[in-house]
Amino acid sequence: MATHSVVYSEGSLHGLPSFPDESNLTNLTALVTGANGISGYHLVRVLAANPKRWSQIYCLSRRSPPDNFFEDLGEAATRVKHIAVDFLSKPAQIAERLKENVQKIDHVFFFSYMQTQQKGSVLEMWSDASALAEVNSKLLSNFLDGLRLTSLQPKRFLLQTGAKNYGFHMGPATNPSFESDPRVTLEDNFYYPQEDALAKYCEETGAAWNVVRPSYIIGAVRDGALNFMIGLAIYGAIQSYLKKPLDFPGDYAAWDREFCQSTALLNAHFEEWAVLTDKAGNEAFNIHDGQSFTWGRFWPYLASWFGIPWNPPEADSSKFRIWAHWNNSFNVQSPGVV
Ligand SMILES: NC(=O)c1ccc[n+]([C@@H]2O[C@H](COP(=O)([O-])OP(=O)(O)OC[C@H]3O[C@@H](n4cnc5c(N)ncnc54)[C@H](OP(=O)(O)O)[C@@H]3O)[C@@H](O)[C@H]2O)c1
Structure with a gap:
Protein backbone atom coordinates (compact mmCIF):
# COMPACT_ATOMS: atom_id res chain seq x y z
CA MET A 1 0.00 0.00 0.00
CA ALA A 2 1.31 3.44 -0.91
CA THR A 3 2.08 5.79 1.96
CA HIS A 4 2.39 9.57 1.69
CA SER A 5 4.29 12.11 3.75
CA VAL A 6 4.18 15.88 3.59
CA VAL A 7 7.63 17.47 3.47
CA TYR A 8 8.70 21.11 3.55
CA SER A 9 11.73 23.33 2.93
CA GLU A 10 13.44 25.68 5.34
CA GLY A 11 16.34 27.77 4.05
CA SER A 12 18.80 25.46 2.33
CA LEU A 13 17.22 22.32 3.83
CA HIS A 14 14.63 20.49 1.75
CA GLY A 15 12.42 17.44 2.20
CA LEU A 16 12.05 18.04 5.94
CA PRO A 17 9.42 15.87 7.60
CA SER A 18 6.15 17.30 8.91
CA PHE A 19 3.89 15.58 11.42
CA PRO A 20 0.10 15.35 11.76
CA ASP A 21 -1.50 17.43 14.49
CA GLU A 22 -2.40 14.42 16.66
CA SER A 23 -2.60 14.37 20.42
CA ASN A 24 0.12 11.70 20.75
CA LEU A 25 2.47 14.11 18.98
CA THR A 26 1.91 17.08 21.27
CA ASN A 27 3.12 18.06 24.73
CA LEU A 28 6.13 15.74 24.55
CA THR A 29 9.20 15.75 26.78
CA ALA A 30 12.68 15.14 25.38
CA LEU A 31 15.88 14.42 27.24
CA VAL A 32 18.96 15.29 25.18
CA THR A 33 22.36 14.19 26.47
CA GLY A 34 25.44 15.97 25.12
CA ALA A 35 23.22 18.96 24.35
CA ASN A 36 26.09 21.43 24.20
CA GLY A 37 27.94 19.31 21.63
CA ILE A 38 27.68 19.56 17.85
CA SER A 39 24.83 17.05 17.49
CA GLY A 40 22.91 17.79 20.66
CA TYR A 41 22.87 21.56 20.15
CA HIS A 42 21.27 21.30 16.70
CA LEU A 43 18.73 18.76 17.90
CA VAL A 44 17.68 21.12 20.70
CA ARG A 45 17.25 23.89 18.07
CA VAL A 46 14.95 21.68 16.01
CA LEU A 47 12.84 20.49 18.96
CA ALA A 48 12.61 23.92 20.57
CA ALA A 49 11.20 25.37 17.35
CA ASN A 50 8.03 23.30 17.88
CA PRO A 51 6.49 24.44 21.19
CA LYS A 52 3.23 22.52 20.70
CA ARG A 53 5.06 19.27 20.05
CA TRP A 54 7.87 19.60 22.58
CA SER A 55 6.73 21.29 25.76
CA GLN A 56 9.85 20.45 27.78
CA ILE A 57 13.44 19.70 26.76
CA TYR A 58 15.99 18.56 29.33
CA CYS A 59 19.65 18.95 28.39
CA LEU A 60 22.29 16.90 30.18
CA SER A 61 26.05 17.48 30.15
CA ARG A 62 28.75 18.34 32.66
CA ARG A 63 29.06 22.00 31.65
CA SER A 64 26.25 24.46 31.07
CA PRO A 65 25.72 25.40 27.46
CA PRO A 66 27.15 28.83 26.58
CA ASP A 67 24.93 31.93 26.90
CA ASN A 68 24.36 32.12 23.16
CA PHE A 69 22.79 28.64 23.31
CA PHE A 70 19.82 30.05 25.25
CA GLU A 71 19.86 33.50 23.59
CA ASP A 72 19.63 31.94 20.13
CA LEU A 73 16.58 29.90 21.18
CA GLY A 74 14.65 33.10 22.01
CA GLU A 75 11.36 32.50 23.84
CA ALA A 76 11.86 28.73 23.39
CA ALA A 77 14.60 28.90 26.03
CA THR A 78 11.87 28.87 28.70
CA ARG A 79 11.11 25.24 27.75
CA VAL A 80 14.77 24.15 27.83
CA LYS A 81 16.37 23.19 31.13
CA HIS A 82 20.02 22.27 31.61
CA ILE A 83 20.96 19.71 34.25
CA ALA A 84 24.66 19.32 35.05
CA VAL A 85 25.52 15.61 35.28
CA ASP A 86 28.74 13.67 34.86
CA PHE A 87 28.03 10.27 33.33
CA LEU A 88 31.28 8.96 34.75
CA SER A 89 29.79 9.36 38.22
CA LYS A 90 27.91 6.53 39.93
CA PRO A 91 24.50 5.53 38.51
CA ALA A 92 22.91 6.34 41.88
CA GLN A 93 24.19 9.93 41.60
CA ILE A 94 22.89 10.21 38.03
CA ALA A 95 19.52 8.85 39.21
CA GLU A 96 19.45 11.44 41.99
CA ARG A 97 19.96 14.30 39.50
CA LEU A 98 17.18 12.89 37.32
CA LYS A 99 14.76 12.46 40.23
CA GLU A 100 15.42 16.02 41.42
CA ASN A 101 14.78 17.58 38.01
CA VAL A 102 12.80 15.40 35.61
CA GLN A 103 9.12 14.48 35.94
CA LYS A 104 8.57 12.63 32.67
CA ILE A 105 10.56 11.54 29.60
CA ASP A 106 8.93 10.58 26.31
CA HIS A 107 12.07 10.38 24.16
CA VAL A 108 15.79 10.22 24.90
CA PHE A 109 18.44 11.40 22.42
CA PHE A 110 21.94 10.27 23.45
CA PHE A 111 24.89 12.28 22.06
CA SER A 112 27.37 12.16 24.95
CA TYR A 113 30.91 11.48 23.82
CA MET A 114 34.39 11.69 25.31
CA GLN A 115 37.63 11.86 23.34
CA THR A 116 40.42 10.18 25.26
CA GLN A 117 43.93 11.63 25.42
CA GLN A 118 45.49 10.74 22.09
CA LYS A 119 49.03 9.69 21.50
CA GLY A 120 50.79 11.43 18.63
CA SER A 121 49.24 13.75 16.08
CA VAL A 122 45.60 14.45 15.29
CA LEU A 123 45.72 11.59 12.78
CA GLU A 124 46.06 9.20 15.74
CA MET A 125 42.80 10.30 17.32
CA TRP A 126 41.14 6.88 16.94
CA SER A 127 44.31 4.89 17.62
CA ASP A 128 43.56 4.00 21.26
CA ALA A 129 40.38 2.09 20.46
CA SER A 130 40.30 0.26 23.80
CA ALA A 131 40.47 3.47 25.84
CA LEU A 132 37.76 5.07 23.68
CA ALA A 133 35.59 1.98 24.07
CA GLU A 134 36.04 1.88 27.82
CA VAL A 135 35.11 5.48 28.52
CA ASN A 136 32.31 5.82 25.97
CA SER A 137 30.67 2.53 26.94
CA LYS A 138 30.66 3.76 30.52
CA LEU A 139 28.94 7.04 29.60
CA LEU A 140 25.97 5.16 28.21
CA SER A 141 25.83 2.24 30.63
CA ASN A 142 26.05 4.52 33.70
CA PHE A 143 23.26 6.67 32.29
CA LEU A 144 21.08 3.60 31.56
CA ASP A 145 21.76 2.24 35.05
CA GLY A 146 20.83 5.64 36.47
CA LEU A 147 17.56 5.62 34.50
CA ARG A 148 16.78 2.14 35.82
CA LEU A 149 16.96 3.52 39.35
CA THR A 150 14.17 6.02 38.60
CA SER A 151 10.55 5.53 37.57
CA LEU A 152 11.18 7.36 34.29
CA GLN A 153 10.16 5.27 31.29
CA PRO A 154 10.98 6.64 27.81
CA LYS A 155 9.02 5.36 24.82
CA ARG A 156 11.99 5.67 22.49
CA PHE A 157 15.75 5.87 23.08
CA LEU A 158 17.85 7.15 20.20
CA LEU A 159 21.61 6.57 20.23
CA GLN A 160 23.78 8.36 17.67
CA THR A 161 26.87 6.43 16.61
CA GLY A 162 28.50 6.87 13.18
CA ALA A 163 30.40 5.57 10.19
CA LYS A 164 33.12 4.11 12.43
CA ASN A 165 30.56 1.33 12.87
CA TYR A 166 31.74 0.07 9.47
CA GLY A 167 35.47 0.63 10.09
CA PHE A 168 35.89 3.73 7.89
CA HIS A 169 38.32 5.15 10.48
CA MET A 170 40.68 2.20 9.88
CA GLY A 171 40.72 2.33 6.10
CA PRO A 172 38.46 1.84 3.10
CA ALA A 173 35.21 0.00 3.88
CA THR A 174 32.43 -1.40 1.74
CA ASN A 175 30.45 1.39 0.14
CA PRO A 176 27.53 1.81 0.41
CA SER A 177 27.44 0.31 3.87
CA PHE A 178 24.25 -1.42 4.92
CA GLU A 179 22.91 -1.17 8.46
CA SER A 180 22.89 -4.98 8.55
CA ASP A 181 26.61 -5.30 7.69
CA PRO A 182 28.59 -7.43 10.17
CA ARG A 183 30.62 -5.73 12.88
CA VAL A 184 34.30 -5.07 12.21
CA THR A 185 36.11 -6.80 15.06
CA LEU A 186 39.75 -6.00 14.23
CA GLU A 187 39.89 -3.78 17.32
CA ASP A 188 37.57 -2.46 20.04
CA ASN A 189 34.77 -0.22 18.84
CA PHE A 190 32.72 1.64 21.44
CA TYR A 191 29.65 1.70 19.25
CA TYR A 192 29.14 -2.05 19.64
CA PRO A 193 29.00 -2.26 23.45
CA GLN A 194 26.85 0.89 23.39
CA GLU A 195 24.36 -0.76 21.02
CA ASP A 196 24.36 -3.93 23.13
CA ALA A 197 23.72 -2.01 26.36
CA LEU A 198 20.85 -0.13 24.73
CA ALA A 199 19.30 -3.32 23.32
CA LYS A 200 19.39 -4.89 26.80
CA TYR A 201 17.80 -1.83 28.40
CA CYS A 202 15.02 -1.78 25.79
CA GLU A 203 14.36 -5.50 26.20
CA GLU A 204 14.00 -5.06 29.95
CA THR A 205 11.86 -1.92 29.86
CA GLY A 206 9.82 -2.23 26.68
CA ALA A 207 11.22 1.04 25.24
CA ALA A 208 11.92 1.05 21.50
CA TRP A 209 15.38 2.04 20.23
CA ASN A 210 16.98 3.81 17.28
CA VAL A 211 20.62 3.89 16.26
CA VAL A 212 21.55 6.65 13.81
CA ARG A 213 24.91 6.54 12.02
CA PRO A 214 25.97 9.81 10.37
CA SER A 215 29.13 10.50 8.41
CA TYR A 216 31.47 13.49 9.12
CA ILE A 217 29.36 16.10 10.90
CA ILE A 218 29.48 19.85 10.29
CA GLY A 219 27.64 22.53 12.25
CA ALA A 220 28.52 25.58 14.32
CA VAL A 221 28.86 25.02 18.06
CA ARG A 222 31.25 25.94 20.88
CA ASP A 223 34.20 23.51 21.20
CA GLY A 224 33.29 21.59 18.03
CA ALA A 225 36.63 19.81 17.87
CA LEU A 226 35.49 17.06 15.49
CA ASN A 227 34.23 19.48 12.82
CA PHE A 259 33.31 12.57 0.06
CA CYS A 260 30.07 12.93 1.97
CA GLN A 261 29.07 14.74 5.12
CA SER A 262 26.18 14.90 7.55
CA THR A 263 24.99 18.39 8.48
CA ALA A 264 24.10 18.46 12.19
CA LEU A 265 20.88 20.42 11.62
CA LEU A 266 19.69 17.97 8.96
CA ASN A 267 20.64 15.00 11.16
CA ALA A 268 18.50 16.55 13.89
CA HIS A 269 15.41 16.75 11.66
CA PHE A 270 15.95 13.11 10.72
CA GLU A 271 16.37 12.07 14.35
CA GLU A 272 13.16 13.83 15.39
CA TRP A 273 11.39 11.99 12.56
CA ALA A 274 12.87 8.66 13.65
CA VAL A 275 11.59 8.81 17.24
CA LEU A 276 8.16 10.13 16.24
CA THR A 277 7.56 7.48 13.59
CA ASP A 278 6.23 4.21 14.99
CA LYS A 279 7.42 2.14 12.05
CA ALA A 280 10.99 3.42 12.49
CA GLY A 281 11.22 1.91 15.98
CA ASN A 282 13.97 -0.67 16.63
CA GLU A 283 15.81 0.29 13.44
CA ALA A 284 19.32 1.55 12.71
CA PHE A 285 19.82 4.19 10.00
CA ASN A 286 22.87 5.38 8.06
CA ILE A 287 22.43 9.06 7.24
CA HIS A 288 24.29 11.69 5.25
CA ASP A 289 23.34 14.78 3.30
CA GLY A 290 22.68 12.83 0.13
CA GLN A 291 24.99 14.62 -2.28
CA SER A 292 28.58 13.46 -2.54
N1 LIG B 1 31.28 14.98 15.26
C1 LIG B 1 31.36 14.15 14.22
O1 LIG B 1 31.90 14.47 13.14
C2 LIG B 1 30.74 12.77 14.32
C3 LIG B 1 30.57 12.06 13.14
C4 LIG B 1 29.95 10.81 13.16
C5 LIG B 1 29.52 10.30 14.39
N2 LIG B 1 29.71 11.01 15.54
C6 LIG B 1 29.25 10.38 16.79
O2 LIG B 1 28.13 11.10 17.31
C7 LIG B 1 28.10 10.96 18.74
C8 LIG B 1 28.00 12.36 19.35
O3 LIG B 1 29.19 13.04 18.99
P1 LIG B 1 29.28 14.66 18.86
O4 LIG B 1 30.38 14.93 17.89
O5 LIG B 1 27.94 15.23 18.69
O6 LIG B 1 29.81 14.98 20.32
P2 LIG B 1 30.49 16.32 20.89
O7 LIG B 1 30.20 17.50 20.04
O8 LIG B 1 31.90 15.99 21.21
O9 LIG B 1 29.67 16.48 22.26
C9 LIG B 1 29.85 15.59 23.31
C10 LIG B 1 28.91 15.95 24.45
O10 LIG B 1 29.11 15.02 25.50
C11 LIG B 1 29.17 15.73 26.73
N3 LIG B 1 29.99 14.97 27.67
C12 LIG B 1 31.31 14.67 27.53
N4 LIG B 1 31.73 13.98 28.60
C13 LIG B 1 30.66 13.83 29.43
C14 LIG B 1 30.48 13.23 30.71
N5 LIG B 1 31.49 12.64 31.35
N6 LIG B 1 29.25 13.25 31.27
C15 LIG B 1 28.21 13.86 30.62
N7 LIG B 1 28.32 14.46 29.43
C16 LIG B 1 29.54 14.44 28.83
C17 LIG B 1 29.82 17.07 26.34
O11 LIG B 1 29.51 18.13 27.23
P3 LIG B 1 30.39 18.41 28.55
O12 LIG B 1 31.83 18.36 28.13
O13 LIG B 1 29.93 19.74 29.01
O14 LIG B 1 30.02 17.32 29.52
C18 LIG B 1 29.13 17.35 25.01
O15 LIG B 1 27.89 17.95 25.22
C19 LIG B 1 29.39 10.20 19.12
O16 LIG B 1 29.09 8.83 19.24
C20 LIG B 1 30.30 10.39 17.90
O17 LIG B 1 31.21 9.32 17.74
C21 LIG B 1 30.29 12.24 15.54
Missing part, protein backbone atom coordinates in the same frame (compact mmCIF):
# COMPACT_ATOMS: atom_id res chain seq x y z
CA PHE A 228 36.78 19.46 9.97
CA MET A 229 35.30 22.69 8.52
CA ILE A 230 36.81 24.63 11.42
CA GLY A 231 40.33 23.72 10.29
CA LEU A 232 39.55 24.64 6.70
CA ALA A 233 38.02 27.97 7.74
CA ILE A 234 41.05 28.81 9.88
CA TYR A 235 43.34 27.97 6.96
CA GLY A 236 41.22 30.17 4.63
CA ALA A 237 41.24 33.05 7.12
CA ILE A 238 45.04 32.87 7.55
CA GLN A 239 45.73 32.70 3.79
CA SER A 240 43.39 35.64 3.29
CA TYR A 241 45.16 37.65 6.01
CA LEU A 242 48.55 36.82 4.44
CA LYS A 243 47.14 37.68 0.98
CA LYS A 244 48.14 34.22 -0.27
CA PRO A 245 46.16 31.79 -2.44
CA LEU A 246 44.35 28.76 -1.03
CA ASP A 247 46.78 25.94 -1.89
CA PHE A 248 45.25 22.48 -1.74
CA PRO A 249 47.16 20.47 0.90
CA GLY A 250 46.92 17.08 -0.79
CA ASP A 251 47.39 15.22 -4.05
CA TYR A 252 45.11 14.64 -7.05
CA ALA A 253 43.82 11.38 -5.56
CA ALA A 254 42.53 13.39 -2.59
CA TRP A 255 41.28 16.22 -4.83
CA ASP A 256 39.12 13.85 -6.87
CA ARG A 257 37.98 11.58 -4.05
CA GLU A 258 34.24 11.53 -3.40
CA PHE A 293 31.21 15.99 -3.54
CA THR A 294 34.94 16.18 -4.25
CA TRP A 295 37.41 18.65 -2.72
CA GLY A 296 38.06 19.84 -6.27
CA ARG A 297 34.43 20.97 -6.42
CA PHE A 298 34.53 22.54 -2.97
CA TRP A 299 37.91 24.33 -3.13
CA PRO A 300 36.87 27.29 -5.34
CA TYR A 301 33.89 27.94 -3.05
CA LEU A 302 36.09 28.00 0.06
CA ALA A 303 38.49 30.41 -1.68
CA SER A 304 35.63 32.67 -2.79
CA TRP A 305 34.27 32.92 0.78
CA PHE A 306 37.64 34.44 1.77
CA GLY A 307 38.02 36.46 -1.44
CA ILE A 308 41.31 34.79 -2.42
CA PRO A 309 42.53 32.81 -5.45
CA TRP A 310 43.08 29.05 -5.12
CA ASN A 311 45.47 26.42 -6.46
CA PRO A 312 44.83 22.76 -7.34
CA PRO A 313 47.17 20.04 -5.96
CA GLU A 314 50.91 20.41 -6.39
CA ALA A 315 51.85 18.29 -9.44
CA ASP A 316 55.46 17.69 -8.39
CA SER A 317 55.24 14.56 -6.22
CA SER A 318 58.73 15.14 -4.78
CA LYS A 319 57.13 17.93 -2.73
CA PHE A 320 54.86 15.49 -0.88
CA ARG A 321 55.52 13.69 2.34
CA ILE A 322 54.13 10.18 2.85
CA TRP A 323 52.60 9.72 6.29
CA ALA A 324 51.95 6.28 7.75
CA HIS A 325 49.25 6.18 10.37
CA TRP A 326 46.19 4.31 11.61
CA ASN A 327 48.35 1.66 13.28
CA ASN A 328 50.41 1.41 10.10
CA SER A 329 47.56 -0.52 8.55
CA PHE A 330 48.00 1.47 5.37
CA ASN A 331 49.86 4.47 4.06
CA VAL A 332 48.25 7.68 3.02
CA GLN A 333 49.76 10.21 0.74
CA SER A 334 48.34 13.30 2.20
CA PRO A 335 48.68 16.73 3.72
CA GLY A 336 52.04 18.23 3.45
CA VAL A 337 52.82 20.24 0.39
CA VAL A 338 56.16 21.44 1.71
